[in-house]
Amino acid sequence: MRENSPGDVPNPENDGLPEPVRAAGVGDEDSERGWTLSESGDDTGWTLSDSEPFDLKPQDAWAPSGETRMDEPPLTAETATVVAIPPVSASASVGAHFLEGDIGAPASASRGDGPPRPLTHRSGGLGAMYARNPKAWLIAASVAVFAVFGSGAVVLGVAVASPAEGSPAAVAALSEGSTPTPTVTTPPPRPVPAAELPASALRTCSVAGLLGDSRFGTLQAQVLNAATGELLFERDPATASQTASSMKVLTAAAALNVLGPDFRASTKVVAGAEPGTIVLVGQGDLTLSRLPTGQEPVYTGAAHLDDLATKAKAAYEAANPGTPITKIVLDSNYFSGKTWGDTWPPTERGTGWLSHITALQVDADRANPQVFLSPRGEDPIGRAGAAFASYFGNVPTEQGTAPAGAAELASVSSQPLSVLIPQALIPSDNSLAEMIGRHVAIKLGLGNSIDAIAAAIPQGLQAYGIDTSALRTADASGMSRNNAVPPSYFTQLFLKINAGEGHLAIIRDGLPVAGQSGTLNYSNRFFGANAVARGHIRAKSGSISSAYTLTGIIDAADGSTLIFAIYATGKVGSGARTAIDTLATGFYKCGANLSNT
Incomplete structure (x- = not known):
């Protein structure tokens, strides 16, 4: 197939193609209405909607008579969806509660019918305080526990009364005059999260x-x-x-x-194996033009065949005075194998989209060197040979191979690869x-x-x-x-x-x-x-x-x-x-x- 049908024409300004094929055409109902991508109104999306008629003049001419602009019905689609995902808000509630129960309760509570029996205490001290006001003691103890576990305070030993008989000793007595030595502990390092990447915008x-x-x-x-x-x-x-x-x-x-980017393909002429013979050697420059120098082909800046012929003739006559050129050998062996791909449609030559690929040819084998989509022929080597021979009195040509080590008479080169x-x-x-x-x-x-x-x-x-x-x-x-x-x-x-x-x-x-x-x-x-x-x-x-x-x-x-x-x-x-x-x-x-x- 091709990039566009022959009826498709470039826009008139700055089309980038020389002498496009043009065809008058008629529109269809698609030319009356179109489909529009428009803003949805909230600046977050785009909406596909049936639009008002639009003017296609200069485009209306692209379709040949009887051919619709599109080979299928107009696009039918739902309005383009704007996906607006609301920000996800997450809140974490942190609660604290106290465990109810006896926190190291020293009281020996009777499970009988009577009230609990308090411990006996010496006069004064914490035991007496507890005996006098147990509720206040419990409140103070709760505060102390909270301070120890909540703030990491160091607990100092306190002398308390001996527990009641039968109760285990809970407090170690410090010797008089001794100084307690606190145990220094190093907490494990807290894990540090890796640096967070900024969130992608929605x-x-x-x-x-x-x-x-x-x-x-x-x-x-x-x-x-x-x-x-x-x-x-x-x-x-x-x-x-x-x-x-x-x-x-x-x-x-x-x-x-x-x-x-500076690579160039070339075409050269070398001396033949026989007197009066020269060889035109194609080295893969399909842009070489048969137009006279001064006339630009499709490939602007291409080398010209007449320039090559003039140089070759001068060099040959200088080396072979008095011996005319009587035959031209055409060497296209720089490329080998088939000249047409297995799946390439043969119709593409007639429509001007592709030529047989040979190392020797002129204007990519176009019938008209100045028209991009000009039909291509079946013998690109022969076309190039005939054009070259016209500068030597139309002497006979034949396909062959240049002699090994033959002296070069002249050469021309293509534009660089960058062009x-x-x-x-x-x-x-x-x-x-x-x-x-x-x-x-x-x-x-x-x-x-x-x-x-x-x-x-x-x-x-x-x-x-x-x-x-x-x-x-x-x-x-x-x-x-x-x-x-x-x-x-x-x-x-x-x-x-x-x-x-x-x-x-x-x-x-x-x-x-x-x-x-x-x-x-x-x-x-x-x-x-x-x-x-x-x-x-x-x-x-x-x-x-x-x-x-x-x-x-x-x-x-x-x-x-x-x-x-x-x-x-x-x-x-x-x-x-x-x-x-x-x-x-x-x-x-x-x-x-x-x-x-």
């Missing part, structure tokens, strides 16, 4: 009302706070699923690590992504075929310190349905991309921006009520028949920065794009107050 802005949209198919998502790494929202983020063109972000990150990555990401250029992926595999020594990419991309990503064990890589562009990456891998990588770790700022600055550039500037993206998020979301979109994705960075309405990934997979259609955009807009409005409910 987040109250819910997008729950948007999650039931049937256009999602199977929804997976994750949102992180870019400043803190805090998880704000997730739905099954650890399951590896189809990525569609979001895979290009992984290819770009691996390439920046393995190749470096190629935005050229691949913004319009979602599949051929360019596949070219970059092959170079990663070659640099790592894993091979030069599409099959080598399966190991090359995960290996190239290991330097970022994110577990790659769940990744399944089938190609570099995301065209294959056999690619599988967890949404959580994208959010972890985008934390580093947003921070500009290593050379990853090149990806951050080379992403499409909602309503402003590339695939996020088509009229079927962020229209209607979702237009509020235009200019605030930079992300990579993905669209194949079984998966629609969007992952990147949100500059939220509250000033926070969010990292997000949204997948809609399974039984999905193009309407999944609008469902994804609506959810992303909800994230934008909630910002750091986004709830996981």
